[in-house]
Amino acid sequence: MVKKPAPDTTRRSEKSRRAIYAAALALVGEVGYPKTTVEGIAARAGVGKQTIYRWWGSKADVLLEAFLDLGEQAAQAAGQEPYAIPDTGDLAADLKAVLRATVDELLDPRFEAPARALAAEGLVNDQLGREFVTKLLEPQLQLYVDRLRSAQDTGAVRPDADPRIALELFVSPLTQRWLQRTAPVSHAYTDTLVDYALYGLAPR
Amino acid sequence: MVKKPAPDTTRRSEKSRRAIYAAALALVGEVGYPKTTVEGIAARAGVGKQTIYRWWGSKADVLLEAFLDLGEQAAQAAGQEPYAIPDTGDLAADLKAVLRATVDELLDPRFEAPARALAAEGLVNDQLGREFVTKLLEPQLQLYVDRLRSAQDTGAVRPDADPRIALELFVSPLTQRWLQRTAPVSHAYTDTLVDYALYGLAPR
Amino acid sequence: MVKKPAPDTTRRSEKSRRAIYAAALALVGEVGYPKTTVEGIAARAGVGKQTIYRWWGSKADVLLEAFLDLGEQAAQAAGQEPYAIPDTGDLAADLKAVLRATVDELLDPRFEAPARALAAEGLVNDQLGREFVTKLLEPQLQLYVDRLRSAQDTGAVRPDADPRIALELFVSPLTQRWLQRTAPVSHAYTDTLVDYALYGLAPR
Amino acid sequence: MVKKPAPDTTRRSEKSRRAIYAAALALVGEVGYPKTTVEGIAARAGVGKQTIYRWWGSKADVLLEAFLDLGEQAAQAAGQEPYAIPDTGDLAADLKAVLRATVDELLDPRFEAPARALAAEGLVNDQLGREFVTKLLEPQLQLYVDRLRSAQDTGAVRPDADPRIALELFVSPLTQRWLQRTAPVSHAYTDTLVDYALYGLAPR
DNA sequence: ATGTAATCGAGACGGTACGTCCCGTCTTTTC
DNA sequence: GAAAAGACGGGACGTACCGTCTCGATTACAT
Structure with missing residues (x-):
């Protein structure tokens, strides 16, 4: 089995990651999950598709992380919850x-x-x-x-x-x-x- | 709005309907729901795609009916339940x-x-x-x-x-x-x- | 070797074929061969990409046929050449x-x-x-x-x-x-x- | 218009240049010109992509120089031709x-x-x-x-x-x-x- | 018994999105 | 400051299905 070499996490663009989270959450809210596409997320985030595929395996993975992140954001915002x-x-x-x-x-x-x-x-x-x-x-x-x-x-x-x-x-x-x-x-x-x-x- | 004329139920092919149910259930079991496609159901059932679209609105509709039918079959088989x-x-x-x-x-x-x-x-x-x-x-x-x-x-x-x-x-x-x-x-x-x-x- | 089943030539859309020829020739003339893409030809011809891939193997194939057709058109137009x-x-x-x-x-x-x-x-x-x-x-x-x-x-x-x-x-x-x-x-x-x-x- | 500052030729890596020539010629021979990519040349030459783009404008440029170099090599090898x-x-x-x-x-x-x-x-x-x-x-x-x-x-x-x-x-x-x-x-x-x-x- | 109209299997069609490959640029670290 | 490395935004690839649309061929009803 050929495992693709793991990308270098230290070089990862934080800005893109945040933009992808935001785009994913927004799209799921606006058009629903089935009509949310990787292509759509990439376009909305102003990001290349490959940047998504480099770090996640599917739109479900993206959304899961985005949602976890949303939870953390909300938690922090709410003070030490x-x-x-x-x-x-x-x-x-x-x-x-x-x-x-x-x-x-x-x-x-x-x-x-x-x-x-x-x-x-x-x-x-x-x-x-x-x-x-x-x-x-x-x-x-x-x-x-x-x-x-x-x-x-x-x-x-x-x-x-x-x-x-x-x-x-x-x-x-x-x-x-x-x-x-x-x-x-x-x-x-x-x-x-x-x-x-x-x-x-x-x-x- | 032009509503498409309801197809003539009396002429419906019972054989095709059953084959479609069977194919849908089999495919969902074998490859999972997301990889089950209308095209795949049609091919497996030996049926034209249009025959599916004529009677159902989506693969979800097909599967729902197939599942209801499966339930009825099982019920009948189990005698007076x-x-x-x-x-x-x-x-x-x-x-x-x-x-x-x-x-x-x-x-x-x-x-x-x-x-x-x-x-x-x-x-x-x-x-x-x-x-x-x-x-x-x-x-x-x-x-x-x-x-x-x-x-x-x-x-x-x-x-x-x-x-x-x-x-x-x-x-x-x-x-x-x-x-x-x-x-x-x-x-x-x-x-x-x-x-x-x-x-x-x-x-x- | 799995040969994909040859499509049915009798059902082929003549209109699409002509539109594809015209688009291919026009694009090669306008933007040059390297910048002519299958996607571009399809878009210009108002045709799905698959319709191109169904009948030709590459943009070169398309262009060759388009050019041969152009020659025949010109020949016919020129009367008995x-x-x-x-x-x-x-x-x-x-x-x-x-x-x-x-x-x-x-x-x-x-x-x-x-x-x-x-x-x-x-x-x-x-x-x-x-x-x-x-x-x-x-x-x-x-x-x-x-x-x-x-x-x-x-x-x-x-x-x-x-x-x-x-x-x-x-x-x-x-x-x-x-x-x-x-x-x-x-x-x-x-x-x-x-x-x-x-x-x-x-x-x- | 801002012209990119010409890189400093005196610091150029001779080893990389030769490796790039060799990789380009080898790849064109092995996989053909269309499948030869800048990325592929860089990888094969053990060189960063930027090193290619710094000194050449395209894969065609690289190949042209590589070919000219090959000619000179051959000429020298053949004695004063x-x-x-x-x-x-x-x-x-x-x-x-x-x-x-x-x-x-x-x-x-x-x-x-x-x-x-x-x-x-x-x-x-x-x-x-x-x-x-x-x-x-x-x-x-x-x-x-x-x-x-x-x-x-x-x-x-x-x-x-x-x-x-x-x-x-x-x-x-x-x-x-x-x-x-x-x-x-x-x-x-x-x-x-x-x-x-x-x-x-x-x-x- | 025959004509005729609708369903059927088949599959081409215009599209959308997929996941991949490269492009050429940019950034970071090393030498 | 060039170089190796490789992430990035982007564009096109060739494929898979979508849902619609013709095509004969079949079929079942109304004549």
């Missing part, structure tokens, strides 16, 4: 707060188009799906695992519950509603999810 | 049974590739997403709504719980694990989901 | 007349650019060179062979002279001057060539 | 001898590829054509002019013949046969050319 779920002692309140923030983010049009596109591509493209999950999804989910573990310590959650599964009770429904547009998402909705998940559907 | 969730009086048992069957289906390679492809396309293509949800997803979910309503009548589920949200506690996690491959799905997993959803994460 | 060198009995006069006509043609800008381009490409591209020679050059030269043979019958040319070589004495110098622009060509020049060739450089 | 046509008093014999040597050179594969490539490029590229003719062709032809002038002094050639045209009678046919491959070249062929040119085609 916690990267942890608050722990006020009131689990229900903490989860509801975080999920409300998540809802707001999901409804932000700047995030929506690329996030949806990446999720879709990840379903069908194994390699990208793997990256999407490990780089974006898992770190988020881990925060819930941590908070639930803490709740188990204080007795707010049953000690035998598997936190990795438990978090799915409120996270997955939200994700699915948003991705598949089966129904609108709202703060009331996520509040309800938390209540159902914590206290069960069966009468107490 | 319930199209309802059993109601033995034991809600937990009934849900676990249905979800176990669902897991088995999701792991069937014949279903996996096209289902995943359609889900992915639906995320990014509004019109198809809508159809996917209404024709495939909603009917399934409605069965859970019905069963949960019945459970509310018998007092097994709190009367104030919204069944449409309640079902998401166990259905969405399964869907997401399967679609995004965040973790493997199994009978044990869905059993756990049902328990958590019914009895809550908080200690009783 | 001779396709033979006149035979008035006066060999010198006949050759001078034909060569003067050739000079006029070589100086016609409509012929010059494509002819020069094809000659150049033929030097470096064996396959095209072969075609250029057999389809364009040889038929022309054969006319001289015929006329010289006739001259040998009447005693105007030595019977032991090889006509195929003899004709080169006046044809090749003209060709080379024109192609390589070593010196201008004119009626006087070709007249001189005929005289030198017939009567020799040595004193009589 | 005459750079004049021998003058034994027998014009026919002298011309035949020189033309036989020329035939040998034309058939030498080391000369063939680059010479043909340069001739072809010259047909289509005015500037290079001009250089090719003045630097390579004309000096050669001038030798014939000189020898024919001398022959006119001794009465072996008619005094009113224009030597510049006369030489074309035997030189151009040879050139054309070789370049356009209309027919093979050989010693017998050039001998015949000389005879025909000197004594004419008409019976004496």
